[in-house]
Each structure stands twice: as C-alpha cells, then as structure tokens.
Amino acid sequence: MNWNELAAQLFPEGHAITESDSFLSGSARVAGADIAVVGTTDHAPIGVEIALAQARFVLHTVREHPGRPILILVDTQGQRLRHRDEMLGINSYMAHLGKCVDLARRSGHKIVGLVYDQALSGGFITSGMMADACYALPEATIRVMGLPAMARITKVPEERLTELAASNPVFAPGPENYARMGGIEAIWDADLAASLAKAFGDAGAADLRSARGLERGGRKLAQPVIEAIVAGSDVLAS
Amino acid sequence: MNSYLELTARERLARLFDQGSFKEFLPPSARVASPHLGQLNAPVAFDDGVAVGRALLDGQPVLCAAQEGGFMGGAVGEVHGAKLTGLLRRAVQERAGAVVLLLESGGVRLHEANAGLIAVSEVMRALLDARAAGIPVVALVGGSNGCFGGMGIVARCANAVVMSEEGRLAMSGPEVIETASGVEEFDSRDRALVWRTTGGKHRYLMGDCHAIVPDEVQAFRAAAIDAIAHSRGAGVELSLATLEAEQALLGQRIARFGGCADPLDAWRELGLPDPAAVPMMEADAFSALAAGHTLGGAQ
Numbered sequence: 001m002n003w004n005e006l007a008a009q010l011f012p013e014g015h016a017i018t019e020s021d022s023f024l025s026g027s028a029r030v031a032g033a034d035i036a037v038v039g040t041t042d043h044a045p046i047g048v049e050i051a052l053a054q055a056r057f058v059l060h061t062v063r064e065h066p067g068r069p070i071l072i073l074v075d076t077q078g079q080r081l082r083h084r085d086e087m088l089g090i091n092s093y094m095a096h097l098g099k100c101v102d103l104a105r106r107s108g109h110k111i112v113g114l115v116y117d118q119a120l121s122g123g124f125i126t127s128g129m130m131a132d133a134c135y136a137l138p139e140a141t142i143r144v145m146g147l148p149a150m151a152r153i154t155k156v157p158e159e160r161l162t163e164l165a166a167s168n169p170v171f172a173p174g175p176e177n178y179a180r181m182g183g184i185e186a187i188w189d190a191d192l193a194a195s196l197a198k199a200f201g202d203a204g205a206a207d208l209r210s211a212r213g214l215e216r217g218g219r220k221l222a223q224p225v226i227e228a229i230v231a232g233s234d235v236l237a238s
Numbered sequence: 239m240n241s242y243l244e245l246t247a248r249e250r251l252a253r254l255f256d257q258g259s260f261k262e263f264l265p266p267s268a269r270v271a272s273p274h275l276g277q278l279n280a281p282v283a284f285d286d287g288v289a290v291g292r293a294l295l296d297g298q299p300v301l302c303a304a305q306e307g308g309f310m311g312g313a314v315g316e317v318h319g320a321k322l323t324g325l326l327r328r329a330v331q332e333r334a335g336a337v338v339l340l341l342e343s344g345g346v347r348l349h350e351a352n353a354g355l356i357a358v359s360e361v362m363r364a365l366l367d368a369r370a371a372g373i374p375v376v377a378l379v380g381g382s383n384g385c386f387g388g389m390g391i392v393a394r395c396a397n398a399v400v401m402s403e404e405g406r407l408a409m410s411g412p413e414v415i416e417t418a419s420g421v422e423e424f425d426s427r428d429r430a431l432v433w434r435t436t437g438g439k440h441r442y443l444m445g446d447c448h449a450i451v452p453d454e455v456q457a458f459r460a461a462a463i464d465a466i467a468h469s470r471g472a473g474v475e476l477s478l479a480t481l482e483a484e485q486a487l488l489g490q491r492i493a494r495f496g497g498c499a500d501p502l503d504a505w506r507e508l509g510l511p512d513p514a515a516v517p518m519m520e521a522d523a524f525s526a527l528a529a530g531h532t533l534g535g536a537q
Contacts, residue, residue, distance in 0.1 A: 081410050081418040087435050089446045091409040095394035102366045103476050121355050129359040144351040149417040154348045170274050170352050183356035207363045222320040229324025234268045
C-alpha cells in the first residue's frame with residue numbers, strides 16, 4: 001500500500017504528513033489528539049542521512065511537543081550497502097536513532113511502529129523495533145537479509161534458503177511468523193484507524209516480546225533463558 | 239599468550255577480570271542450546287556461543303559477557319541473545335556496578351534469521367534500560383571476527399567502546415556489500431581497505447570509539463576500568479542534551495567526510511600529518527598522534 005493511501009485509512013480525522021526523498025514526517029489527528037508521524041517509503045535504503053533525519057524529527061518532537069505520541073511507519077530495503085556509509089560509521093547513526101526513540105519513550109511519549117510494506121533488519125531494528133510495540137499489515141514482509149548475501153555468508157545453497165523461506169517460520173518473511181515470535185504485537189487487517197487508536201491505548205514501556213513469543217509458541221526458549229539468568233537459576237522453568 | 243585477538247571468550251573472561259572471580263550464569267553444563275540449528279544440520283554449542291556471568295574488575299563487582307567468535311562467528315541466535323538480555327535485565331534488578339561486554343559477532347545469526355533479529359532488538363532495549371538505571375555499560379571490541387550487524391549497533395548503544403587496532407566495528411560486512419553492490423563498491427579481499435574502513439584507528443578518529451589499545455588483554459583490562467570510571471563521571475543516562483549533541487556531531491561528520499572516497503582522505507581532512515603512515519603505527523604512538531585530531535566522542 002502506498003503511504004498516501006495508508007495515511008488516508010489511518011487518519012480519517014486528517015494529517016499533515018509530507019514526503020521528502022523517501023523520508024516521511026509530520027503530524028496527524030488520532031482520536032481527537034495530535035500525534036507525530038515519522039518513517040520511510042519507496043523501500044528506502046537507510047543510509048546515514050535518512051537515519052539522522054528520523055533522529056532529528058524524534059528529538060524535535062521530544063523538545064517541542066512533550067508527551068506527543070509517535071508513530072513510526074516502516075518501509076525499507078534495509079541499511080544502505082555502500083562503502084561510504086560504513087566509512088562514516090552507519091552503525092553509529094543507527095544506534096543514535098535507536099537511542100533517540102528510547103529517550104522519547106522514557107520522556108513519556110507512547111511509540112507505535114507499523115510495517116506497512118517491507119522491512120529488512122538494518123533499516124528496521126532501530127526504528128519500528130524500538131517502538132513500545134510494532135504492528136504489521138497482512139501483506140507486509142519482514143526479512144533479515146537478501147537471500148544471495150545470506151547464502152554467501154551461511155554457505156547454505158540459495159535454492160535451499162529459497163525453499164526454507166517459503167514455509168519455515170525462522171526464514172519466512174511473512175508477518176505471521178514475527179507475530180508468533182513476539183516481534184510483531186499484532187497484524188492489522190480491518191479498521192486501521194481503530195487499530196491505531198487501540199495500539200496507542202495499549203502501548204507501554206516494558207519490552208514484552210520474549211514473553212509474547214513464549215505465549216504464542218514461536219520462541220520457546222528466549223523467555224525461559226532470560227528468566228533463568230535474572231533469577232540466577234541454572235535450570236529453565238519447563 | 240597475551241593477544242586478546244587470539245584468545246577464546248572464556249580465556250578472555252579468565253584473564254581480563256580479577257583472577258578466579260568469573261562466575262557463570264547458565265553454564266554449558268545446563269546444556270541450553272539453539273532449538274533452530276538442527277534443521278540446517280549445523281552443530282550446536284551448549285553455551286550457544288556466549289558466556290555470561292559476574293566477576294570482579296579491580297576489586298569491583300560487575301556483570302559481564304563474552305561472545306565466542308569460534309562458534310558461528312559469535313552471531314546472535316534466540317538463546318545467545320536471551321542470555322545477553324537476561325544479563326542486562328539482571329544488572330538493572332540487582333543494581334550492578336557496571337556491565338562489561340566482550341563483543342565479537344557477525345550480528346544476527348542468519349541460520350535463525352527471524353528469531354535472531356528480534357533477539358538483537360531485545361538486547362538493544364535491555365542495554366538502554368541498564369543505562370537508564372544508571373548502570374554504565376562498556377563494550378570491548380578486539381576479536382578476530384569483529385563486531386558487525388546488529389551487534390555493531392549494540393556496541394554504539396553502550397557508554398563507551400574500547401577497541402584494538404585489529405578490532406573491527408561496522409554494520410554490513412564487506413562481503414555483504416560486495417555481494418549486493420559489486421566488487422568495485424567494496425572489495426572484501428582488499429584487507430588494507432577493510433581495516434582502514436572498519437578498524438580501530440579509523441573508528442577512534444571518527445569518535446566512535448573512546449580508547450584504542452594494543453592487542454593485549456591487560457591493555458583491554460586497564461581501558462575497561464578507565465572507561466567505567468569515565469562513564470560514571472560523564473553521566474551514564476542518556477538525556478535530550480546529550481543526544482542533541484550527538485545529533486550535531488553526526489551531522490558534522492557527514493558534512494566534513496561525506497565526500498571522501500577513502501578513509502585516508504578523511505584522516506588528511508582531520509589534519510593528521512602523514513595519513514599513509516597511520517596503519518603502521520603502534521596503538522600508543524597512534525593515540526598520541528591522534529590527540530587533538532579526533533572528532534568529538536559518542537554519547
């Protein structure tokens with residue numbers, strides 16, 4: 001879904017979101033109150049500039065609009081794969097964006113992420129995944145890496161990875177697998193405006209993803225391991 | 239043997255912290271291995287490639303973790319990530335004096351793709367929770383596999399990063415960039431270029447690492463002790479002011495170096511007298527030379 005159509009469905013009360021070189025920012029009305037909206041479109045590769053632009057917007061929101069809820073719209077092909085970005089330290093720009101979202105949360109802003117098209121790890125991990133909770137549209141895809149590069153790194157043949165990506169929950173790019181693993185809180189398929197209002201109502205500062213993964217059966221070990229380490233027990237609760 | 243680079247994760251823990259003080263949580267005897275590796279016929283490890291626990295550093299109690307590059311490049315799977323997240327959450331619960339992370343990782347473990355990605359994200363948030371609770375987190379990067387992908391982001395969420403010249407810190411590995419964008423974009427076999435771009439010296443000059451040390455365990459130990467003290471003095475928690483300062487620095491970095499084709503050009507722009515000589519310099523001599531030329535540091 002293109003971002004204009006998405007915004008029309010999300011914000012029947014109106015919005016003032018603008019696009020500049022695949023960077024989305026602005027405000028919108030949700031349940032009678034203003035929210036801040038930031039994100040990307042056109043499967044944007046996240047390079048140093050767009051990561052910094054998103055961070056600037058988040059910091060501006062914290063400074064100028066204390067407490068205003070923030071919606072992060074995700075559509076990205078992942079981090080920009082260029083020598084220049086690595087030379088400039090793109091991991092630091094990504095970390096900075098993540099820290100800015102984290103600061104907003106601690107400063108009293110509710111933050112919701114929405115994967116409305118495509119998400120690849122490097123472009124997603126410091127934006128939508130840093131939200132209080134992240135949601136997805138049914139047609140969204142979420143991947144860690146393109147299969148050719150993945151084949152080169154893992155030494156697993158690309159044909160085998162393609163096969164696995166068709167069905168195996170650990171490799172398949174559909175949002176259902178991420179929901180089962182707790183990485184996606186829920187998939188929105190009906191009234192997007194109502195879903196968004198509910199998401200802001202439900203948003204909380206605690207990271208519940210490993211607990212969700214256990215409840216939903218998609219990640220059976222993450223939560224027991226975390227609990228064992230926190231409790232200092234060397235036995236996993238069964 | 240004194241080379242940090244060549245030691246295993248457990249050897250680093252044994253030698254970097256006070257002698258005999260490391261106590262492991264969920265040790266290999268608990269046999270918590272990856273539930274996902276079997277389907278790719280990949281071997282498992284009973285610690286899933288990371289050791290976490292408590293130790294004394296110069297007499298001070300800390301929590302610590304060490305990633306084992308010898309197991310799947312130290313990459314983060316479901317269990318591996320949960321051990322790091324559990325450690326950081328425990329740090330908050332028991333108000334630990336500090337957390338020291340010995341990082342060596344390719345990032346998300348691709349064999350557990352989706353679970354690994356969520357796991358890295360949980361580590362990030364747990365680390366920032368620890369900082370918000372006033373607990374300094376220090377990352378050491380000096381293993382032969384470097385610190386890449388999601389762990390490259392995690393490192394830069396810490397209060398301080400300590401690197402050796404041999405350490406590498408970045409997001410996408412050269413092979414990934416070469417596969418996606420071609421060998422003319424980044425030749426992964428040009429080792430000198432890889433080190434100039436991702437190695438400790440360049441990161442130090444850019445302000446992404448706070449101390450550069452020789453490849454010796456004792457040097458990392460001393461730098462970790464200093465980094466914890468320095469982090470306490472600088473303010474452990476993130477604030478709007480510190481992040482606005484970081485925003486300005488990162489913006490200046492693009493303005494000054496965005497047009498550079500090679501790190502050597504950036505070093506010249508920083509005013510280093512003989513950039514071509516930098517790769518051959520010893521860490522201490524380099525630190526002395528770099529003083530006054532580095533960009534302001536990270537938050």
